[in-house]
Amino acid sequence: MRLARRVGVGLLAVVLACALWELYKLVGPDAGGHVLGASVLPRAEDRAMPHVWDxxxxxxxxxxxxAGSPSVAVAMLSACWFTLRVALAGWxxxxxxxxxxxxxMQRSRLTEAAVFPWVVLSQTVPLIALAPLVVGWGGKIQIGSFSWERPMSVALIASYLAFFPVAVGALRGLQSPDAAHVELFRAQAASWWHTFRFLRLPASVPYLLPALRLGAATAVVGAIVAEVSTGTKGGIGRLIIAYAQAASGDPAKPWAAIVGAALLGLVAAGLVSLLGLGLGRYRHTEVS
Structure with a gap:
């Protein structure tokens, strides 16, 4: 029932987003809104905002x-499948x-004080600047018959975005047990491993599952940006760029690819949510 409610809420959100889109097209200015020469509202004309049904x-x-060209949906599904596999590897x-x-960081306060600021600082580096460096470094890696491929760079960049929410969420979860429970384990001479396995790890589930979902979504974003930045072909990122070239004469085409990218993020987060189906007894305090 919980899963059914979430699916229903998700579908309702999609319907609401489509309704808001069409409402803005109905009442919004065709030329967009401008204040002191700066554009503050998007254009509502068909070339900029095609109808949902279009x-x-x-x-x-x-x-x-x-002749024999596949439909946009087939090409989009193929591209999404490529990006999904790369993003999941990065995740x-x-x-x-x-x-x-x-x-x-949970085991050592000194490690937390030394590492956590760098974990936060790592997310301030723009992917557009990082992607060429990763591709350049990866291109020099060749061990025997193994050679670094371009999709591996994309997966590495996706992992760069995915690790942050997981690290923060897991740390918060591992530190969440009450002091009384920790003292009880110490009084029984429990080892660090037993305390971790039977107390801290179960307590971290309500914090870890949302972090894993967020990490999956950010991995998809990282993969798409990396595909665009590195020129990796076959994924939805390059498909968006290719379709955008036809935006002036075929405005609905690039939006179809954008919708596919958005749905891909939802699918990735939904797949990760399946991990929580067997952990229901740990999720009564889950943080959304």
Whole structure:
């Protein structure tokens, strides 16, 4: 029932977003709103904001006029599948790194004081500046028959965004047990591992699951930005760029790719939410 309610709320949010879109198209200015020469409202004309049904209809039409061209929806699904696999690989790496850092910071206050500011500072580096460096470093890695591929750079950049919410959420969860419970384990001479396994890890679940979902969504964002920045072909990021070139004559086409990217983030977060289905007894205090 909880899952059904969340799915229902999600569908309702999509319907509401579409209704707001159409409402703005109805009452918004075609030329947009300007204050002192600065644009403050988007243009409501069809070339800038096509109708929702036009975007959906464009998804079902051929991608181009070439013979045998697949529909936009098929091309979009193929691109999303490529990006999803790369983003999930980056998410897994980010989860391992973030959770490992959280465990190290929880165990040692000195480590937390030394590492946590750098964890926060790492998120201030723009991906557009980081992506070329990662590609350049990765291109020099070759061990025997193994060579660094461009999608690996995309996955690494995705993990860079994914590890932060996991590290922060896991640290907060591991530090959440009451002092009385911690003292009880100490009074029974429980080792650090037993305290971690039977007290801190279960207590961290309500904090960790939302962090994992957020990490999955940010991994998708990182993968899309990395695809655009590194020129990696096959993903939804490059598809958005390719479709944007036809925006003037086919405005619904780029919006179809943008919708696909948004749905991809929701799918990634939804897949991660499945991890919590078997952890219901730990989720009564989950932080959304």
């Amino acid at each position: 975007v959906v209809g464009r998804m079902l039409e051929p991608e181009s006029s070439a 897994l790496a980010g989860v391992v790194a973030g959770f490992g850092l959280a465990v190290a």
